[in-house]
Amino acid sequence: MNDFAKVPGYVSTTEAYGETTVVVERGRIREACTFARDELGFAMLSDLVATDYLDWAGKGVSGYIGTTAGRDLNMPMTQGLQALPEAKPARFSLSYHLLALRQGAPRLRLQCWLEDGDTVDSVVSVWPAADWLEREQFDLMGIRFDGHPNLARLLMDDDWEGHPLRKDYPLGGEPVRFSSAE
Amino acid sequence: MTATLPHVGRARRWPMVGDPIYEGSRIPKRVPTIVDVPAALRETDDVLQVNFGPNHPSTHGVLRLIVDLDGEKVVGLSAVIGYLHTGFEKNMEQKTWWKAITYPERIDYVGYQNNELVFVLAIEKLLELEVPEKATWMRMLMCELNRIHSHLVFLGTSALELGAISMFWYCFRERETILDLFELVAGQRMHTRYFQAGGLAEDIPAGFYPEARSFVERMPHALDDYLTLLDRNKIWLERTQGVGLLSADDAIALGQSGPVLRASGVDWDLRRDDPYLAYDQVDFRVPVYNGGDVYDRYRVRMDEMAESTQIVRQCIDRLERMEGEPWIADDRKVVLPPREELHTSMESLIHHFKIVTEGYRVPAGEIYVAIESPRGESGCYVVSDGGPRPWRVHFRAPSFAALQATATCAQGSLIADLIAIVGSLDAVMGDTDR
Numbered sequence: 001m002n003d004f005a006k007v008p009g010y011v012s013t014t015e016a017y018g019e020t021t022v023v024v025e026r027g028r029i030r031e032a033c034t035f036a037r038d039e040l041g042f043a044m045l046s047d048l049v050a051t052d053y054l055d056w057a058g059k060g061v062s063g064y065i066g067t068t069a070g071r072d073l074n075m076p077m078t079q080g081l082q083a084l085p086e087a088k089p090a091r092f093s094l095s096y097h098l099l100a101l102r103q104g105a106p107r108l109r110l111q112c113w114l115e116d117g118d119t120v121d122s123v124v125s126v127w128p129a130a131d132w133l134e135r136e137q138f139d140l141m142g143i144r145f146d147g148h149p150n151l152a153r154l155l156m157d158d159d160w161e162g163h164p165l166r167k168d169y170p171l172g173g174e175p176v177r178f179s180s181a182e
Numbered sequence: 183m184t185a186t187l188p189h190v191g192r193a194r195r196w197p198m199v200g201d202p203i204y205e206g207s208r209i210p211k212r213v214p215t216i217v218d219v220p221a222a223l224r225e226t227d228d229v230l231q232v233n234f235g236p237n238h239p240s241t242h243g244v245l246r247l248i249v250d251l252d253g254e255k256v257v258g259l260s261a262v263i264g265y266l267h268t269g270f271e272k273n274m275e276q277k278t279w280w281k282a283i284t285y286p287e288r289i290d291y292v293g294y295q296n297n298e299l300v301f302v303l304a305i306e307k308l309l310e311l312e313v314p315e316k317a318t319w320m321r322m323l324m325c326e327l328n329r330i331h332s333h334l335v336f337l338g339t340s341a342l343e344l345g346a347i348s349m350f351w352y353c354f355r356e357r358e359t360i361l362d363l364f365e366l367v368a369g370q371r372m373h374t375r376y377f378q379a380g381g382l383a384e385d386i387p388a389g390f391y392p393e394a395r396s397f398v399e400r401m402p403h404a405l406d407d408y409l410t411l412l413d414r415n416k417i418w419l420e421r422t423q424g425v426g427l428l429s430a431d432d433a434i435a436l437g438q439s440g441p442v443l444r445a446s447g448v449d450w451d452l453r454r455d456d457p458y459l460a461y462d463q464v465d466f467r468v469p470v471y472n473g474g475d476v477y478d479r480y481r482v483r484m485d486e487m488a489e490s491t492q493i494v495r496q497c498i499d500r501l502e503r504m505e506g507e508p509w510i511a512d513d514r515k516v517v518l519p520p521r522e523e524l525h526t527s528m529e530s531l532i533h534h535f536k537i538v539t540e541g542y543r544v545p546a547g548e549i550y551v552a553i554e555s556p557r558g559e560s561g562c563y564v565v566s567d568g569g570p571r572p573w574r575v576h577f578r579a580p581s582f583a584a585l586q587a588t589a590t591c592a593q594g595s596l597i598a599d600l601i602a603i604v605g606s607l608d609a610v611m612g613d614t615d616r
Contacts, residue, residue, distance in 0.1 A: 082543060128436055
């Protein structure tokens with residue numbers, strides 16, 4: 001029985017590299033954050049980051065000759081993995097990196113998982129610092145935060161289409177003027 | 183080390199969105215980066231909206247503040263960022279781990295050595311790679327020189343913006359010495375790429391210690407010069423004291439870190455409270471001030487420069503006794519083999535070729551590493567799928583956090599104070615926009 005089982009919406013705890021990751025249900029993230037702040041003493045939200053796991057481990061395991069996905073020997077980036085990493089429960093992970101201002105600087109990663117189109121409650125009411133952090137993740141990763149007072153693009157232009165940090169966002173997709181391809 | 187830290191276990195219950203954050207807070211309602219013009223004023227013709235930036239020299243880059251003015255008073259404000267967004271995080275996903283080390287330095291281009299360190303530490307933690315002691319101490323030395331460099335740029339430019347032009351020349355005189363030291367060590371004045379996963383790119387060159395020592399001897403005198411020029415200067419005092427107030431609770435709620443947090447009275451420094459490198463083996467003090475104004479932020483940075491100079495001195499003392507020790511780990515799967523071996527050893531040639539073309543593989547996992555950069559908590563979140571390229575890299579930018587406090591600090595101030603406030607938050611726009 002660990003200390004984190006009382007976190008609202010608790011799913012699981014993982015310890016790795018000296019870090020604690022607590023996965024909670026997507027719908028109860030605001031409750032979980034409030035609990036972490038008030039009961040566990042994690043007074044500060046250091047960082048909020050979303051990760052796109054689309055096609056995670058899609059390159060397969062590299063064999064002697066090639067991978068199932070096909071390896072182009074002239075392209076050093078197409079080789080497969082040595083071992084398949086653990087499968088992920090959903091496409092996006094959303095990690096809240098919390099910090100407690102006390103001796104030893106304990107940190108906690110609250111994590112929830114969501115599919116494309118799922119929304120998650122905003123935690124601006126828990127930490128005002130979440131304002132720009134959530135806007136950034138909305139802008140670059142396309143994650144919608146319910147109840148955010150001003151969910152607009154932050155880093156990209158207001159009329160930008162798409163979310164650049166998603167794995168299916170085309171690379172080099174911007175038309176370049178006066179290029180030889182024209 | 184202090185036994186207990188303030189603000190621990192007395193978390194407040196903040197009400198929901200729309201209500202005031204809590205009693206006495208200066209954080210604007212709902213959105214902390216926007217101050218709304220009062221309804222009574224909005225109807226009148228007195229309010230003038232001005233774009234402060236993005237191309238304004240005192241925004242330290244390309245920060246845009248949309249300011250509503252009633253006379254000289256700031257009655258409304260909203261901060262707009264993103265003009266320097268260059269997609270570093272996306273770019274790093276396309277590069278091998280080895281090549282990606284060049285990117286973090288260019289994110290925070292003033293605190294480059296620290297940003298490089300945080301990414302290299304993340305790689306090493308995933309690889310579970312042991313770093314030689316000499317490399318650890320040299321990293322610490324470089325990071326502290328970089329901290330002094332960064333604070334000198336802060337001091338020179340923010341004093342310049344408030345009219346003290348001579349400060350700029352004096353600060354950049356010492357900064358020049360630091361850049362010369364970087365050039366001596368790494369061949370580059372800025373963005374050195376001197377840290378590698380496993381240690382350092384090259385051994386410390388002959389002649390570095392005497393040069394570094396003479397800098398350490400000179401720096402305290404230079405700090406005295408700055409204090410003489412500024413600290414009894416009535417104009418400087420009146421333009422900085424009591425301006426840009428940020429309380430300790432607001433600073434924590436807004437996720438502030440580094441000098442901004444310490445100037446608000448929170449005794450918190452990752453170098454002491456969560457030691458990395460060898461910070462637990464050096465003596466230094468963490469300056470804390472309680473005023474929460476522009477002046478105290480300047481004082482914190484002044485004191486930090488003095489402390490960093492002492493850390494640099496201790497690093498030199500230690501490093502001089504490590505002559506001839508290895509400066510990089512001996513792990514041929516990750517670290518480039520010595521140049522001379524390439525002519526004689528087939529294995530070294532293969533390893534060299536593999537690391538440069540395909541890159542080394544980093545075990546699957548996710549990790550968040552945080553260090554105390556000159557601007558505060560610089561964090562790096564890295565996900566690896568076990569391949570030669572990072573799956574996801576994200577930087578927790580201290581400047582990004584600092585700029586969220588602009589509106590809180592600027593409430594009720596004058597337009598001229600805005601320049602002092604933005605300067606005192608010491609944001610680097612490359613770091614903010616990434």
